[in-house]
Amino acid sequence: MKRIDYSEKLSNYLYLPVAVLAMIAMIIPVYILFKVSVSSPQEIMTAHPSFLIKKFTLEHWKAIFKSGNLWAPLSKSFTVATMTTLIAIIIAAPAAYVIARMPSKAKYAVVLSLFLLRMFPEVAIALSISVQFLKWNLIDTNTGLVMAHLILNLPFAAWILVGTFETIPKGLEEAALVDGAGKVEALLKIIMPLAIPGIAVAAIFVWLNSWNEFTYALYLTMSKRTLPLQTYYYVVRGGWFDAATYGTILMIPVLMVTFLLQRYMKGGYLSGAVKG
Amino acid sequence: MILLKKYRLEIIMITPLLLYILGFTIYPIFKTVVMSFQHPYTGAFTLANYKEIIGKVEFKSALFNTVAFALISLTLEMIAAIVIALILKRRFKGRGLLRSLMLVPMGVPTLVSGVAMIYIFSMHGYLNELLYRLNIIQIPVDWAGGGLKTLLMVSVADMWKVTPMVILILLAGLESIPGEVYEASNIDGATAWQTFRYITLPLLKPSITMALILRGIDAFRVFELMLVLAGRATPVLSTFAYDEYNNYANAYSSAAASTILVVIIAVFIIGYLKITDSGEAR
Secondary structure, rough: OOOOHHHHHHHHHHHOOOOHHHHHHHHHHHHHEEEHOEOOHHHHHHOOOOOOOOOEOHHHHHHHHHHOOHHHHHHHHHHHHHHHHHHHHHHEEEEEHHHOOHHHHHHHHHHHHHHHHHHOOHHHHHHHHHHHHOOOOOOHHHHHHHHHHHHHHHHHHHHHHHHHHHOOHHHHHHHHHHHHHHHHHHHHHHHHHHHHHHHHHHHHHHHHHHHOOHHHHHHHOOOOOOOHHHHHHHHHHHHHHHHHHHHHHHHHHHHHHHHHHHHHOHHHHHHHOOOO | OOOHHHHHHHHHHHHHHHHHHHHHHHHHHHHHHHHHOOOOOOOOOOOOHHHHHHHHHHHHHHHHHHHHHHHHHHHHHHHHHHHHHHHHHHHOOOOHHHHHOOHHEEEEEEEHHHHHHHHHHHHOOOHHHHHHHOOOOOOOOOOOOOOOOHHHHOOOOOHHHHHHHHHHHHHHHHHHOOHOOOOOOOOOOHHHHHHHHHHHHHHHHHHHHHHHHHHHHHHHHOOHHHHHHOOOOOOHHHHHHHHHHHHOHHHHHHHHHHHHHHHHHHHHHHHHHHHOOOOOOO
């Protein structure tokens, strides 16, 4: 005779409701953000806000596009993210190739260090960087911000790219060398073209990291704000609708790319990587 | 020398990365640590900066809040992640949908998730409204008012953002457990709870440890969410350090607070290395 297994019964009855609850919980904050950005003030600024969008309005969006405050932060964020991505790939890709070809013990040590480098508290690094950049007149400049964003993204890009170069068989470059190609030639004509898909993925993640970056931007900015700082500026001022609209604009590219790249969102691979 | 010549190209290729890391990560951290021991005006070595911040009420509460936040958020995240990972192991209609919806929080910048949480947790926000409509509360709760309530609020906000990542780590661990183990326990007549307690949990331990350490480090560094949701009312070490530098223009006491944070993180990293070294994880 078998005992009645209450724990099994419980989990059989409960797993669906819990799953549904989890699904709802995962979209609610995004829905609320969007809802605030398209609701009239009477619907939000009240003791009892409504859960559904009752009166859809684009007034906050229009106001932001007309205000002239959007373009500068948007283009600054875009420029900095793009420059950071280009430089990060130019520096990290060759280095990652070398690391990938190291003997496995040394490689493990290097990859682990790259991974651990990302864990140091940003406030500790940003503090001396900020003090230094004040002397170098790099506060409020794109150059300064790109240099700061590289701190996070160089080790990150190298770390991802080591995996890409590892999958390219060593035999290919050896064959090219036997055929009389130089080391550099073999690298540029054989290896790099094969690595392009991996490099593209790394580039996109670097771009997003820089687009989202907040701490360094906060330390290195007086007046020329990036998009995250512009969002934060309205949070501090209590501008609910502006913050919601800027937040939505900031989120759109990230959300889109995340869904496009979902096959790369694996546990071990990105743990701590896309924390934004 | 011969080695240098043979690997000349390789050395050229890897040097820029190493130099950048040395110059812009290792050196700044080193400098912050040195600064924390220097007198603001004379530059002489002193413990005055540490004495100064330890004397501050805000610092004591920042230290307490940091540890409390890490404990609360890790507990919440782990429980939720284990439950959802176990659910995702079942085959049911809508499993694919749940898996893709898990990407939503990962596709929202941390700062933006903080903004969304403001609308949920403010006095006349959506959580209070929901509780009111369910007749649980009559008077709105001030979640950002400080104390345990505020820590709980930021923990829930953090949980929303990162639980999907923890789920993915645990799911990878669950999938590596061979099915025969479960068949055997089924034949032996183990209850679902016994199977979970004596089979799943021990075999999942490496993944759990890994997730705990990675998330632990992130929890101690929490910055944007605290700044946006709790502000100065509930400081943690990182927001305290920022406040000292930015609002009180005291780089040296900020350095002292940052150094304390660096030491805590270093302890975690050493723990992580010990565990990966002994082969418990991976």
